Amino acid sequence: MELINNAPLKAFTTFGVEATCDHLYRVEDYDELKLAVQYLERPLILGGGSNILPIGDIHRNILRMEMKGIYILEDGDQPIIGVAAGEVWHDFVMWALQHDLGGVENLSLIPGTMGAAPMQNIGAYGVELESVFHSLQAVEIGTGNVRVFFKEECRFGYRDSIFKKEVKDRYVITGVNVRLTRDHQLNTTYGAIQDVLNVKGISHPTIHDVSEAVIAIRQSKLPDPKMIGNAGSFFKNPVITADQYTLIKSAHPELPGYPAEEGFVKVPAGWLIEQAGWKGKRKGNAGCYEKQALVLVNHGGARGEEIWSLALDIISSVKEKFHIELSPEVNLWNGEL
Numbered sequence: 001m002e003l004i005n006n007a008p009l010k011a012f013t014t015f016g017v018e019a020t021c022d023h024l025y026r027v028e029d030y031d032e033l034k035l036a037v038q039y040l041e042r043p044l045i046l047g048g049g050s051n052i053l054p055i056g057d058i059h060r061n062i063l064r065m066e067m068k069g070i071y072i073l074e075d076g077d078q079p080i081i082g083v084a085a086g087e088v089w090h091d092f093v094m095w096a097l098q099h100d101l102g103g104v105e106n107l108s109l110i111p112g113t114m115g116a117a118p119m120q121n122i123g124a125y126g127v128e129l130e131s132v133f134h135s136l137q138a139v140e141i142g143t144g145n146v147r148v149f150f151k152e153e154c155r156f157g158y159r160d161s162i163f164k165k166e167v168k169d170r171y172v173i174t175g176v177n178v179r180l181t182r183d184h185q186l187n188t189t190y191g192a193i194q195d196v197l198n199v200k201g202i203s204h205p206t207i208h209d210v211s212e213a214v215i216a217i218r219q220s221k222l223p224d225p226k227m228i229g230n231a232g233s234f235f236k237n238p239v240i241t242a243d244q245y246t247l248i249k250s251a252h253p254e255l256p257g258y259p260a261e262e263g264f265v266k267v268p269a270g271w272l273i274e275q276a277g278w279k280g281k282r283k284g285n286a287g288c289y290e291k292q293a294l295v296l297v298n299h300g301g302a303r304g305e306e307i308w309s310l311a312l313d314i315i316s317s318v319k320e321k322f323h324i325e326l327s328p329e330v331n332l333w334n335g336e337l
């Protein structure tokens with residue numbers, strides 16, 4: 001297990017903000033991890049660093065999950081694939097496509113690692129991890145005991161799971177098992193997927209066509225972290241009551257809304273932020289992305305405090321204008337923690 005002292009978090013997170021961490025351990029092996037969680041106090045777990053904003057320097061031990069491996073655990077019409085936590089999510093999607101296995105094509109190009117995917121039940125274009133999830137293995141922090149979590153136990157919701165709530169900071173996810181398909185059920189109804197397929201003249205799409213369409217859409221509106229630091233959507237799309245939605249819509253008839261659980265409506269935060277006048281705006285080195293207002297960016301040299309200060313301004317102006325409180329989708333790693 002390699003230890004990096006005074007590690008530059010800029011290199012380990014896609015926001016690329018200036019911050020250091022006292023001790024960062026690169027974990028490539030399961031046994032190393034079991035030992036580390038017994039001896040290191042309150043470790044923070046890092047995957048691809050694509051959903052984290054460090055605010056200030058971090059004076060804690062970070063375990064960076066780098067275990068690799070993709071295995072067919074059970075074959076058949078709906079094979080179960082076991083994927084180690086350190087595998088890059090998109091590499092796994094490409095592996096699935098190469099094996100003509102479906103179910104994750106709509107989740108192409110989502111940044112991050114497999115181990116982080118269940119934490120927030122990653123989702124895009126009408127599909128969430130939950131729809132292919134079978135189970136996961138985790139190691140308990142403090143004891144090193146191994147536990148399997150099946151789907152129902154994970155309590156998946158919109159960008160949510162038990163790992164963000166009841167068992168937060170108690171387990172390290174080491175591997176995820178997903179159930180894929182050989183007889184594919186395509187989901188092309190969401191967003192612009194069907195439009196892209198129509199433009200290409202594809203009337204009988206394959207999982208490969210859907211993946212390519214999703215990649216094209218994502219690349220057209222989301223900034224590449226290699227070019228400009230960001231962590232994808234900075235805020236969650238707020239879910240409000242149907243009554244509240246009707247009330248706000250009477251003052252703002254254009255307000256979009258998507259179905260959520262009974263009696264609730266999901267409102268696109270990108271729309272609220274754009275209407276509040278933030279799209280493309282800049283505050284110091286932090287900015288609200290010009291093509292997708294839900295994404296905050298680091299124009300270069302920003303510290304986490306600067307990005308967070310912009311986020312707080314956006315939260316308060318959306319609250320003032322629409323009486324809706326936005327909450328961050330990214331995990332805030334506060335140096336004070």
Ligand code: EPU
Nearest residue numbers: 124125126232233235236237256268270271274292293294
């Ligand atoms: N919109 C605007 N202005 C903007 C951005 C969005 O008006 O600047 C409105 C439009 O009405 C648009 C709607 O918001 O139709 C939805 O926009 P989009 O399809 O881009 O999706 P989103 O709701 O902003 C969510 C996820 C994304 C995911 C896309 C596609 C969250 C927090 N974000 O964004 O996930 O890729 O849907 O499924 O749920 C991520 O989690 O990091 C992420 C990028």
